[in-house]
Amino acid sequence: xxxxxxxxxxxxxxxxxxxxxxxxxxxxxxxxxxxxxxxxxxxxxxxxxxxxxxxxxxxxxxxxxxxxxxxxxxxxxxxxxxxxxxxxxxxxxxxxxxxxxxxxxxxxxxxxxxxxxxxxxxxxxxxxxxxxxxxxxxxxxxxxxxxxxxxxxxxxxxxxxxxxxxxxxxxxxxxxxxxxxxxxxxxxxxxxxxxxxxxxxxxxxxxxxxxxxxxxxxxxxxxxxxxxxxxxxxxxxxxxxxxxxxxxxxxxxxxxxxxxxxxxxxxxxxxxxxxxxxxxxxxxxxxxxxxxxxxxxxxxxxxxxxxxxxxxxxxxxxxxxxxxxxxxxxxxxxxxxxxxxxxxxxxxxxxxxxxxxxxxxxxxxxxxxxxxxxxxxxxxxxxxxxxxxxxxxxxxxxxxxxxxxxxxxxxxxxxxxxxxxxxxxxxxxxxxxxxxxxxxxxxxxxxxxxxxxxxxxxxxxxxxxxxxxxxxxxxxxxxxxxxxxxxxxxxxxxxxxxxxxxxxxxxxxxxxxxxxxxxxxxxxxxxxxxxxxxxxxxxxxx
Ligand code: HEM
Numbered sequence: 001x002x003x004x005x006x007x008x009x010x011x012x013x014x015x016x017x018x019x020x021x022x023x024x025x026x027x028x029x030x031x032x033x034x035x036x037x038x039x040x041x042x043x044x045x046x047x048x049x050x051x052x053x054x055x056x057x058x059x060x061x062x063x064x065x066x067x068x069x070x071x072x073x074x075x076x077x078x079x080x081x082x083x084x085x086x087x088x089x090x091x092x093x094x095x096x097x098x099x100x101x102x103x104x105x106x107x108x109x110x111x112x113x114x115x116x117x118x119x120x121x122x123x124x125x126x127x128x129x130x131x132x133x134x135x136x137x138x139x140x141x142x143x144x145x146x147x148x149x150x151x152x153x154x155x156x157x158x159x160x161x162x163x164x165x166x167x168x169x170x171x172x173x174x175x176x177x178x179x180x181x182x183x184x185x186x187x188x189x190x191x192x193x194x195x196x197x198x199x200x201x202x203x204x205x206x207x208x209x210x211x212x213x214x215x216x217x218x219x220x221x222x223x224x225x226x227x228x229x230x231x232x233x234x235x236x237x238x239x240x241x242x243x244x245x246x247x248x249x250x251x252x253x254x255x256x257x258x259x260x261x262x263x264x265x266x267x268x269x270x271x272x273x274x275x276x277x278x279x280x281x282x283x284x285x286x287x288x289x290x291x292x293x294x295x296x297x298x299x300x301x302x303x304x305x306x307x308x309x310x311x312x313x314x315x316x317x318x319x320x321x322x323x324x325x326x327x328x329x330x331x332x333x334x335x336x337x338x339x340x341x342x343x344x345x346x347x348x349x350x351x352x353x354x355x356x357x358x359x360x361x362x363x364x365x366x367x368x369x370x371x372x373x374x375x376x377x378x379x380x381x382x383x384x385x386x387x388x389x390x391x392x393x394x395x396x397x398x399x400x401x402x403x404x405x406x407x408x409x410x411x412x413x414x415x416x417x418x419x420x421x422x423x424x425x426x427x428x429x430x431x432x433x434x435x436x437x438x439x440x441x442x443x444x445x446x447x448x449x450x451x452x453x454x455x456x457x458x459x460x461x462x463x464x465x466x467x468x469x470x471x472x473x474x475x476x477x478x479x480x481x482x483x484x485x486x487x488x489x490x491x492x493x494x495x496x497x498x499x500x501x502x503x504x505x506x507x508x509x510x511x512x513x514x515x516x517x518x519x520x521x522x523x524x525x526x527x528x529x530x531x532x533x534x535x536x537x538x539x540x541x542x
């Protein structure tokens with residue numbers, strides 16, 4: 001052993017302590033063992049690189065066409081290569097990510113046929129190592145396989161997110177828009193100082209979700225638990241890109257102690273402890289006989305036994321609301337505020353509509369939505385031009401399937417190419433131009449639009465499609481309406497001289513938000529100050 005060589009008949013595992021094996025590369029291992037390990041590792045990686053596999057089913061149907069190479073991951077902004085491939089290969093194409101087949105839907109009819117008409121087969125979720133297996137442990141609705149447990153959890157979520165329940169949050173959302181605009185205005189020192197709106201939009205969306213989930217709100221982010229919840233949300237967005245994690249597609253990487261794996265495991269346990277503590281606060285109040293307003297956690301605690309919910313189930317259903325419902329909604333508001341300074345003519349048109357229909361004494365309410373088609377059109381156009389999830393949340397096939405002569409094997413990842421759908425020149429004239437006029441005459445909300453017989457006429461695909469379509473869209477649309485229509489009613493927006501805003505780049509690997517920016521917001525008239533002064537900030541019971 002003094003030569004550093006290891007006798008060939010002794011298994012490596014018995015002579016190298018496991019604590020040492022965990023460190024790799026291991027300086028003290030003999031050169032040939034290290035070489036052996038390296039060669040084995042490279043061999044294990046081989047199936048994940050190289051050329052695409054052209055599978056055919058027993059009847060000779062090929063998989064949809066696609067690029068020649070396999071990819072261990074797609075770099076930042078994966079929508080770009082996917083868009084190029086959509087142009088090259090047509091309505092349905094495939095791409096190999098390591099050893100995993102992805103099929104990408106680039107056309108509204110194909111998306112409807114597969115995700116809606118054949119939803120029974122295309123509503124699964126693939127076992128992404130980072131997001132679905134490690135961080136969410138197959139829960140939180142979005143990571144749940146398509147089965148009875150998912151149905152049960154989705155039913156519970158819908159009981160607090162359906163249109164009737166959403167009416168119950170109307171006052172709360174109304175109040176939160178008030179606080180959102182008031183803090184923006186104060187920070188801007190009555191329009192004299194530029195503001196970065198991101199944290200205000202984030203707090204608005206977070207407070208709305210805290211109300212829905214916990215029946216509470218936060219005065220600021222100074223509550224350590226809420227602070228932590230926000231940090232975890234950002235970490236989640238950073239770790240769960242559907243294309244960007246090599247560890248998702250190259251299985252051998254999942255067996256070694258990488259930083260990515262460590263962060264995912266850590267996030268899982270942090271999620272449980274932070275949200276567990278927040279649920280326990282509500283439980284303690286209920287146990288003490290206090291009045292707790294109707295909310296998700298109350299429903300979960302009351303139905304825990306009858307629905308056979310484990311503690312992890314409960315925590316992750318709640319986490320679904322904050323990971324699904326905060327950055328997505330605040331992201332749309334951030335995109336709106338980032339782009340609107342560049343469009344004075346759109347602002348002028350919206351201001352004219354608001355002054356004509358609503359006047360300057362009061363600001364728009366939920367009931368005014370149908371009377372303000374141009375403001376509605378602006379929101380739809382932001383959702384089209386800046387959808388937070390360019391690739392939706394991928395679905396997965398449950399069984400082998402043949403569609404239009406193409407073979408889609410069981411366990412294929414099914415991707416809705418929202419970026420391609422939203423830039424389809426046949427559906428949207430000049431798709432790269434921000435033009436709310438294209439939605440004038442469309443009076444349907446996103447949920448109604450998603451059920452149109454002709455999918456080509458659907459407003460946009462920002463909320464996904466099929467049985468997994470976003471369950472929060474009614475609440476999200478209400479939040480967006482009140483925030484954006486009131487922002488337009490209250491302020492004029494302009495760029496800060498010397499600080500151009502870039503819309504081409506963005507943050508977040510799973511959900512997109514603009515890069516940090518500042519804008520000037522100027523109150524349009526005295527009515528704004530009167531309304532903003534009407535209500536004081538209150539803290540609900542923590
Ligand atoms: C503008 C805001 C929002 C956008 C753009 C958005 C978008 C999406 C998308 C694209 C999906 C995937 C759909 C699919 O698999 O086909 C999704 C799923 C989901 N969303 Fe939203 N969402 C938003 C707001 C919300 C809100 C407010 C909630 C509140 C609870 C929420 C909760 C969820 C949940 C739990 C899922 C997983 C559903 C499942 O897998 O069954 N989202 N959302």
